[in-house]
Amino acid sequence: MTFERINIAEAKSLLDEADVRIADIRDAQSFNDNHIKGSVNVDNDNLPEFMQNTPKDAPLIVCCYHGNSSQGAAQFFAAQGYSRVFSLDGGFEMWKLAVPELCAR
Template sequence: MSFECINIAEAKTLLEENEVRIADIRDAMSFNENHMKDAVNVNNENLPEFLQNTPRDTPLIVCCYHGNSSKQAAQFFAEQGYTRVFSLDGGFEMWKMAVPELCVR
């Protein structure tokens, strides 16, 4: 199993057309300051709960700061059996510039 990279426009379309889970792997302070609408801040403490409560067939977008760390995390989720896993190109930094209306402060 593997993941796909997804650009901002593709991610926005996916969110509009499907039920999608968003795993934001940035630190809690950055997440609380601003994040993608409906994102869940996933860290080592809540990872088991996230895995238990997120259906494996629901599309999953993994978001980090700039789109680098999310690739390793997306691979991890793919290895856990998630069938449609995406790493957000450009990360949250690009997302908040492109679609600020889909961010929560």
């Protein structure tokens, strides 16, 4: 299994049509300051719980700061059997500029 890279427009479209899960792997302070609405801040402490509560057939978008670290995390989820895993190109920094209405502070 492997992941796909997804741009902001594709991610927004996917959010409109499917029950998408979003894993934000940035640090807790950055997540608390601002994040994509509906996303979950995932770190080593809550990873097992997140995986237990996330269906492996649901689309999963992994988000980081700029779209680099999310690729490794997306590959990890794909290797765990998640069938539709995406890494958000540009990360949250690009998302907040492109779609500020879908951010939560």
